[in-house]
Amino acid sequence: xxxxxRALKVLRGRPRDRSKADGLAGRLKxxxxxxxxxxxxxxxSYLHVGTGMLKFSFDRSLLEKVTxxxxxxxxxxxxxxxxxxxxxxxxxFSSTRAGVVVPGSSVxxxxxxxxxxxxxxxxxxxxACFVRSSQPILEPKPGQQGWRHYRIWRGSLEGHRPACTCxxxxxxxEVCLLCDIFGTAGLKGLVSFSDFVGVGTSTVKxxxxxxxxxEAVPPGSRFSGEVYxxxxxxxxxxxxxxxxxxxxxxxxxxxxxxxxxxxxxxxxIFGVVRYELESxxxxxxxxGLEVGSSSIAPGSVVSGEKLDPLVKDLVGAAKQxxxxxxxxxxxxxxxxxxxxxx
Amino acid sequence: MSQRIPWSSHRVRLRDAxxxxxxxxxxxxxxxxxxxxxxxxxxxxxxxxxxxGGKKVPYIPGSSLKGVFRSTAMQxxxxxxxxACSGLSGYTCMDQEFTEYGGSTLMGYVQDRLRVGDVMExxxxxxxxxxxxxxxxxxxxxxxxxxxxDADPLDERGEVVEVPIGVRTGIAIDRRTGAVHAGAxxxxxxxxxxxxxxxxxxxxxxxxxxxxxxFKALRxxxxxxxxxxxxxxxxxxxxxxxxxxxxxxGLTVEQGKLVAIDDKDLEVDLGSIARVEExxxxxxGAVAWQVVGKLEEVWxxxxxxxxx
Numbered sequence: 001x002x003x004x005x006r007a008l009k010v011l012r013g014r015p016r017d018r019s020k021a022d023g024l025a026g027r028l029k030x031x032x033x034x035x036x037x038x039x040x041x042x043x044x045s046y047l048h049v050g051t052g053m054l055k056f057s058f059d060r061s062l063l064e065k066v067t068x069x070x071x072x073x074x075x076x077x078x079x080x081x082x083x084x085x086x087x088x089x090x091x092x093f094s095s096t097r098a099g100v101v102v103p104g105s106s107v108x109x110x111x112x113x114x115x116x117x118x119x120x121x122x123x124x125x126x127x128a129c130f131v132r133s134s135q136p137i138l139e140p141k142p143g144q145q146g147w148r149h150y151r152i153w154r155g156s157l158e159g160h161r162p163a164c165t166c167x168x169x170x171x172x173x174e175v176c177l178l179c180d181i182f183g184t185a186g187l188k189g190l191v192s193f194s195d196f197v198g199v200g201t202s203t204v205k206x207x208x209x210x211x212x213x214x215e216a217v218p219p220g221s222r223f224s225g226e227v228y229x230x231x232x233x234x235x236x237x238x239x240x241x242x243x244x245x246x247x248x249x250x251x252x253x254x255x256x257x258x259x260x261x262x263x264x265x266x267x268x269i270f271g272v273v274r275y276e277l278e279s280x281x282x283x284x285x286x287x288g289l290e291v292g293s294s295s296i297a298p299g300s301v302v303s304g305e306k307l308d309p310l311v312k313d314l315v316g317a318a319k320q321x322x323x324x325x326x327x328x329x330x331x332x333x334x335x336x337x338x339x340x341x342x
Numbered sequence: 343m344s345q346r347i348p349w350s351s352h353r354v355r356l357r358d359a360x361x362x363x364x365x366x367x368x369x370x371x372x373x374x375x376x377x378x379x380x381x382x383x384x385x386x387x388x389x390x391x392x393x394x395g396g397k398k399v400p401y402i403p404g405s406s407l408k409g410v411f412r413s414t415a416m417q418x419x420x421x422x423x424x425x426a427c428s429g430l431s432g433y434t435c436m437d438q439e440f441t442e443y444g445g446s447t448l449m450g451y452v453q454d455r456l457r458v459g460d461v462m463e464x465x466x467x468x469x470x471x472x473x474x475x476x477x478x479x480x481x482x483x484x485x486x487x488x489x490x491x492d493a494d495p496l497d498e499r500g501e502v503v504e505v506p507i508g509v510r511t512g513i514a515i516d517r518r519t520g521a522v523h524a525g526a527x528x529x530x531x532x533x534x535x536x537x538x539x540x541x542x543x544x545x546x547x548x549x550x551x552x553x554x555x556x557f558k559a560l561r562x563x564x565x566x567x568x569x570x571x572x573x574x575x576x577x578x579x580x581x582x583x584x585x586x587x588x589x590x591x592g593l594t595v596e597q598g599k600l601v602a603i604d605d606k607d608l609e610v611d612l613g614s615i616a617r618v619e620e621x622x623x624x625x626x627g628a629v630a631w632q633v634v635g636k637l638e639e640v641w642x643x644x645x646x647x648x649x650x
Contacts, residue, residue: 019413019428020420027566052511052527096370096508097534104369104577105512113515130517132526137518149520157518183575192569195369195577225577228567262520283567285421 008159009125012174015166015187016231023231025286029278029303030227030244032102032196035254036219043332045272046206046216048093048259049102055089058082090213093203100201102223102257104193110257111193111243112182114331117153118242119178122325128178130161142338148262152334155327181236190232191240196225208266214259216270224278234291238318244275247315247328250307251276254332262335272332277311279303291317347462348469349547349603350477352485356603357592359553361543361560362585365402365493365570369580370508370532373402373571385509387530387572394494395502400533402570404490407541411490412479414559414568419474422645426473429481435472436481448472449483474648478545478552487546488556493539506534512576532578549603550610551648553590554641557634586630591622598623606647608640 016023035041062085066078093100112131119128136159140147150157166173166186175184183189199222203215229237245252252275256262261271281301282289289296292313296302302310319326347354375390391398412429419426427435436449443451448471455464472481480486495503514526545556560583562568569579590612594601598613600623612618615632616625625633 019416019426021417022421025567050511052513052529053509094510097506097536103510104575105510105573108576109515113517116517132514132523133517134519134523146519146521153520189575192575193577194580226566285418285567 006121006124006159008121008161010129010161010164010176011125011127012164012176013180015170015173015175015180016190018170018188018190018231021231021285023233023287024237024282024289025230025232026280026282027229028227028240028280029224030196031199031222031224031276031278032107032257032273033222033276034217034219035272035274039220041254041272041274043254043269043272044219045269046204046218047102047221047257047271047273048091048214048216049106049257050214050259051092051094053092055092056086057089058086088211088213090205090215093215093217096195096197098195098197100198100203100217100223102196102225104195104225106258107196107225107227108182108191108193110255111240112178114245114255115178115239115243117156118327118329119322119325120155120327121159126156126159126161127176127322127325128161129164129176131163131179131182131184133161133163136160148335148338151338152329152331155329177236181232181239190230192228194226194228196223198222199224206268208260208268216268234289234314235317235321237289238291238314238316239322241277241311242315242318242326242328244277246275246277246311248308248312250278250311253330256331256335264335264338277307280307280310348465349549350469350472350487351465352487352546353461353465354547355592356547357590357594357600359545359548359588359590361545361556362587363541364538364584365541365563365581366538366584367533367535367570367579367581368566369535370510370573370578371400371402371535371537371571371581372530372532372573372578373400373406385529385531387528389507389531389533392492392494394496397502399495399502400505400507400537401495402493402539402541404492406570407493407543408479408488408490410563410568410570411488411543411556411559412475414562415475415478415555418555418558419645423649424474424645426475429475429479431482434481435476436483438471440471443467453483474552474555478548478556487548489544491542491544493541495537496540497538503538505537508532508534530573532573538584547603549607550600550637550640551607551644552641553600554637554639554644558638558641561631561634561638585627586634587624587626588616588630588633589622589624593621595621595623606644608644610636610640612636 034047035043035045037044062082069075094103116128140150164175164179164184181190201217201221204218206214206216245255254272256271257273258271279301282296282298284299286298294310294313373390375388389400392401416426439445439447452464495505497503510530512528514523516523564583566580570581571579598618599611602609612623616623
């Protein structure tokens with residue numbers, strides 16, 4: 001079946017004023033953990049978020065022999081041996097001096113792309129652009145690149161959704177809701193994601209088919225980070241939580257993150273994680289938050305069980321504000337139901 | 343004297359304030375060297391470096407810090423309903439036209455007055471028409487009253503400290519395929535968390551409310567509400583302040599009291615918390631943060647009056 005490539009109108013407006021504190025501002029403390037059966041999840045999942053760098057491994061003593069050799073015959077022999085022992089090493093997990101981290105850019109990208117894909121067209125208009133995308137494609141056949149992705153997000157992949165840009169300056173441009181919140185070329189975002197730093201987390205080395213080798217964190221690994229927000233409305237703060245898979249409580253549903261997340265033909269499952277909201281703090285310069293039955297004053301912090309109704313109210317406000325446009329997709333469940341080659 | 347010549351004039355020296363300390367990055371920090379990496383750089387986005395004592399080390403330019411403080415102060419001032427310009431070229435108070443000056447811009451009028459030697463009128467016009475931020479941080483043809491030094495990786499003895507550098511690879515996910523988006527790969531250098539950069543901010547003539555606004559921006563930086571450098575929305579640039587030291591001295595400092603500098607200002611007594619040396623107030627560490635808090639209160643109290 002081919003995709004219907006409708007021409008969609010991306011709803012755009014002037015970006016809000018960044019120079020004035022005028023709306024909700026604060027920070028969310030958020031944890032991210034890989035799903036684990038021992039913690040009551042349905043999956044044992046590893047996670048790999050790579051550095052993008054590849055390392056080679058080789059026998060260092062042979063290299064020393066090569067550099068120390070003066071005879072051609074020996075040198076040729078050593079080089080052959082060295083070439084045979086060289087291989088691509090394990091793909092490293094992203095880290096800083098603080099230890100293993102899921103970079104803020106990865107978390108931001110994960111939340112933003114989930115939100116972009118969760119907005120479906122209403123009529124011929126759509127609330128969000130695709131800030132990074134190739135041209136519309138026909139539905140890939142099973143086994144072709146991106147076929148699982150297409151099946152998960154089919155509802156939002158039909159139609160052309162050109163990216164917003166603001167390179168001519170915020171006074172001149174118009175952007176979609178998500179570009180206003182997350183930023184685009186020429187426009188600063190209103191939300192910032194810190195690196196999510198591993199909490200007592202260590203990596204393991206996994207050998208995968210086709211000689212692929214990765215460093216990954218095992219099931220139950222936890223990372224901690226912060227999400228800062230500025231000048232948001234309650235329903236937009238709800239959208240951020242929705243993008244992390246939160247809905248009715250401070251613990252989100254399982255969502256997908258990182259490399260190999262769609263693969264179910266490997267010895268291990270990768271990339272099934274849960275976000276959990278640990279606290280919500282409003283900045284002293286924020287407006288007060290009034291949503292549903294929740295009321296939070298500037299400068300105060302909400303944590304623990306009190307977050308459950310607050311999350312429900314905020315996400316509820318988002319669902320109400322963007323009714324019929326925002327779809328909730330069980331990406332983990334869909335991937336689980338798909339089998340390679342079917 | 344201060345009655346006749348407003349504090350924004352550089353003709354009078356009413357007080358000096360110096361704020362010193364270390365900016366310590368809690369997350370990766372990147373102050374970039376521009377779009378094109380320097381020759382020989384192995385990454386797409388290199389960090390800016392300066393040669394100190396024969397070593398090329400990353401640093402935070404004073405211009406970057408000034409930008410952070412001014413833009414934060416602007417957000418705070420606008421939130422209080424005050425007029426505050428962005429300071430961007432072409433959009434400053436100096437570029438505004440005034441009917442009472444025959445449609446001339448403020449800069450045109452000031453320069454016209456200076457040409458005919460009417461210095462006091464030039465000073466008066468600038469003080470009356472320019473926003474608080476232009477008076478504090480400067481405007482075209484007007485030197486600001488706050489000077490930001492470069493923040494360099496120096497220890498207490500002034501010696502250069504090695505700064506570990508990391509490299510991170512960035513990609514973007516193609517929304518349509520779920521795979522890596524072609525052409526979106528980049529490598530960015532950053533300063534590893536934990537580096538210490540020594541900074542100095544020197545301010546002259548600032549009324550207590552303006553010091554309070556400056557200190558509010560400093561606290562927001564310290565608490566992570568404001569960040570430094572690039573990639574801020576992707577986890578970079580969070581810093582906190584260590585070993586804060588504040589010294590304030592001059593004609594408007596009397597026995598620990600910072601007297602009100604203009605009719606919108608409020609006197610503040612720091613004598614009970616800070617060390618007082620006749621015309622000088624000195625505060626360090628936790629005490630310095632108390633001084634910051636006291637002056638922030640003055641900003642909060644005075645900001646309503648500044649609207650009128």
